[in-house]
Amino acid sequence: IRVKEFSDLFNTAEVLDADNLPKGRRLAIITNAGGFGVMATDALIDLGGELAVLSEKSIKELDAFLPGYWSKRNPVDVLGDGDKDRFIRAMQVCVNDPQVDGILVIYSPQAILKPDTLAECVVAIAKKSRKPFITAWIGGQYVQKGREILIRNNIPTYDNPEDAVKTYLYMYHYHRNLALLYETPAELPVSGGPPKNHLKAFIRKIVREGRTLLTEEEAKDFLHNYGIPVTVPALANHVEDAQRIARSLGYPVVLKVVSPDITHKSDVGGIKLGILNDEHLINSYEQILSAVRQNAPRAEITGVSVQKMLEKIDYELILGCKKDKDFGSVVLFGMGGVGTEIFKDVSIGFPPLNQTLARRLMEETKVYKMLQGFRGRKPADMKQLEHLIVSFSNLIVDFPEIAEMDINPVAIAQGQVIALDARIILEKETIAENNHYPHLVMTPYPSRYTTVWKLKDGTEVTLRPIRPEDEPLEKILLSNLSEKTLRQRFFSLIKDISHEMLVRFCNIDYDREMAIVAELKEGDQKKIIGIGRIIGESDQRVAEYAVLVHDQYQGKGLGYKLVDVLIGIAQEKGLEEIYGIVLTENNDMLTVAHKLGFKTKREPDGITRVVLSLK
Structure with missing residues (x-):
């Protein structure tokens, strides 16, 4: 389970051995202070949880003993004059509701009910339930005795609703991760073994030349050998060559500078999109050369690549890899194109990845919901994406020499997945290592x-x-x-x-x-x-x-x-x-x-x- 804050590290560690982990995101909130219930709800929604929708049967049962002016929905506010009987009956209703996955009980000091009395009631019901209970006892030293009772009985308790909600969702994600780990993956069409020996020899040659950055064409050759669809760039050394190539491909086309010294072409003005005719191409070709000479004056310019422009793109994604000094090679997936750095919607995983782990990597991003189809765009083919990620993972596993690699964007157009741009940076130090997988924290399939x-x-x-x-x-x-x-x-x-x-x-x-x-x-x-x-x-x-x-x-x-x-x-x-x-x-x-x-x-x-x- 991955946590985001230092305090979450301890909060989560305390509940990973809980007897009951939530099987879903749907949380019922029971409180005697409506404001704290609203705060818990806001935190739940912001963090990707779901406020349980109580069944009609549950609403009727709650109506039978709560004052007529109660909220009539979740969160269940037993109100400031709520005694232990109201809390007990409300907890029992939520436990029995099939639309509830877990229960959060929030207590705020009230004259009619002592914190330790309610804590004992929560313990009694939680011990008989298969659904997890989590609590927020608010009130500092006054509620400490109640919190001690909860802690002794292994019921998580916090001094604010937000931490309680965060921990509940960490518990849910932990349960989900375990379930996915043991889920049987479907068998994907993987070749008996990509041709890689010539690529190993090619890397040695590149390093001897003193280079670590591969050209786009060289990087795409690696992807192609691992079954990843790519657009094919053609190198032009003169504008006349670029015109000839563009005519054979058919307009519109894309121009990109080719240089062993330039990692991000767009940063130096080295890309021109949507070129529609010869005149447009001539102007764009000169603009690229001029911009690169100005923004990267020391860069060696090999030429300009020409490739067919893909039209009517439905989705743009990024698939990348970077080597961490502690965790080895890490795979990144998320929203690509111009949205990569703006939205920062990415998830990470560790190779080797199978179909199940590839799907989980996608599900952890916001763009995953977009891929289901929106505003008239067809849903993406998830099997193609799973296959793409697994093939990318296999490439990482086979080449410890790769320090960084990314495909940005991975385009989805007319139901097909294709890599429009690719970048690979090599790391010299790993080439001489005898260990088969010095860059992996998990042993791949032997x-x-x-x-x-x-x-x-x-x-x-x-x-x-x-x-x-x-x-x-x-x-x-x-x-x-x-x-x-x-x-x-x-x-x-x-x-x-x-x-x-x-x-x-x-x-x-x-x-x-x-x-x-x-x-x-x-x-x-x-x-x-x-x-x-x-x-x-x-x-x-x-x-x-x-x-x-x-x-x-x-x-x-x-x-x-x-x-x-x-x-x-x-x-x-x-x-x-x-x-x-x-x-x-x-x-x-x-x-x-x-x-x-x-x-x-x-x-x-x-x-x-x-x-x-x-x-």
Whole structure:
């Protein structure tokens, strides 16, 4: 969870282990001071929350015991003469309302009700509720005893409504982030591996030349190789060349200065848009050269690029990356074009990104609502944008040499996404580093473990690390195993294959554990026919392994191959030992272990421990 103020750091840390996190933004506010209720409402709306709309049933129930002149809506003002009975009944109504996700109780000192008395009432109701309670006890030292009661019972309490509302929304975002983390991403069409070796060689050449800034054409070549649609610039060294290129492309066109010394072309007058004819082009060409010579007199001008101007653009976005000294490479997404620096509507994330994380990155911006369509503009294709962000993330992962990169704008026109401009700045220092990913704080998908292998009968399978997207395939595998195979793998029958269980199997930390699946393709369909898994213990010296093979594919060498692959991974990770717990009756797995050099030891309750020393 990302907080914006120093005080929020402590407020949020106190509630991250709360028993009940809000499942939505809809907050019910109960108060004995209408003014504080209004302040809480304003804060809630400003911060992106939602004031719960109470059901008709709830309004009728509140009408039954509140004075006739109460507000008739949320916030529920029990008024200055409200006693504990009013508060209790109001809280019970809000807890039972399905349109309420959480309850904020605001207390202001009144003669009729003591702060500690109400605090005890809140504790009693909150303990029975699955909805989170958060409180604001206003009144300084006078309400301290009540606040202590709330704190002892793990109910967040604050001395003003605004902090209470902020913390509630942090709780909601934390719950949402957890849910998204464990959501099964859809599989995106990603190529088997972009051609990147020639790009690595190109970077070395550029650095030897003493350059760190790539030209637009060079930067777009990187994007194109990673499947990101781009406009193609053509270089003109003379105005006559520019005219010829423009005629072949067809007007209108865009002119941009090309220089290895200029990072932001618009800052020096190096861009001209909407050029409609030859005369307009001649004037614009000279204006660009004149402006650049005046604003950047030391810059080397290679030429001027000409490219077709994209018309009828519905949306402009920015997609960028910058390397932070503490967090490594960070991805930025938001409103692009001229609105980038004016509105500063951006969100950030850490590569590698999958489809789910790409969607979350977009959802955290205001421009995301615009992308749903407005004022006659069609909604943007979210799948295209997700694919764009994932491809951009893959590019960042593969090139630690990139210090900065941005596409601004990413244009959406006639339903298509295309990069109109691109900038890449290189960082020399990372080129000599031996670490594969010195610029990432999270380990990316370990594609180096992917290989093709054949069963004894010649059937070709792909062995690869598991992905979160594999949840549906793993569920099919587990649902179609015999009772014997299930018992040999899990030591019991699995009656309920839950989403939570599958998330634990498929969404793993590649640093601490590894799961290799055997994937078989039948026509257009893929299925998983076996899984080998290794999980490191806390000391990272020893790990436990387990293997599962579908009944139909047992006896074909797959179990042996999976264990052998796991041994190799364990050796690469520097483990000293791996072991497995096998049912003593499972002769097939014990035979595999014996052939691979494991030592066996019978233990009580019908199990055998197999151990392989790697040192």
